[in-house]
Amino acid sequence: MSCSRPVHVDNPHLNTLKDDVLYHFGLGTGTHDLPAMFGLEPGTVVVTKQPLDDTFQPRYAQVILGKTVVRNTDLDQSLAAELLQCSKELNQFQTVIGNTMCTLDFYEGQARLDGAFCHYTEKDKQDYLSKVKDAEICNIEMESTVFAAMCKMSGLRAAVVCVTLLDRLKGDQLTSSHECLVSYGERPQILVGYYIKKQLKAKATAK
Secondary structure (H helix, E strand, O other): OOOOOOOOOOOHHHHHOOOOEEHHHOEEOOOOOHHHHHOOOOOOEEEEEEEEOOOOOOEEEEEEOOEEEEEEOOOOHHHHHHHHHHHHHHOOOOEEEEEEEEOOOOOHHHOOOOOOOOOOOHHHHHHHHHHHHHOOEEEEEOOHHHHHHHHHHHOOOOOOEEEOOOOOOOOOOOOOOHHHHHHHHHHHHHHHHHHHHHHHHHHHHHO
16 A cells, blocks of 8 residues: 655754654664664663652553543652662762653653654743753653552552663753663663662571
């Protein structure tokens, strides 16, 4: 089945971008020949204090049987403190405790200008991100509220550990090298792995 009507990408900001980056594939027009292939501070680890939705509320809303059910997103603060202490013991990278904002999508939901659709200005974006900063939000992702809500309902101690890849107040596009991004992505694993080993060692010693 063929389609003769062209796809309309409704975002004037795309015309001003030097490179086009496919975040989820780690590819970009500045670093890869895509036609040939297919025809805060970056690196800071964030231990989440409170997952917030995109209106800065500590909640996860889910529609069940046609009705919206709102659930609490509290995390275990003592566990967050333990993870921060582990980072100090590791002394390999900067780690902070701060709020995390959870959105429904990667582009408009996170006030980006480089998605397929965008009907707001650079000033609108900056105004919103300033509010994000005022809410003591250190990073943005797309899973923390549901994770926190499910763990809370299950009575499990839970923590969210992420890593920042860029300062959103300065731009939307990733500029770090692939090797650097891989290194950043390993940092939450290193921290959580150290915590697990520490706990296992403590239990073995207690026997």
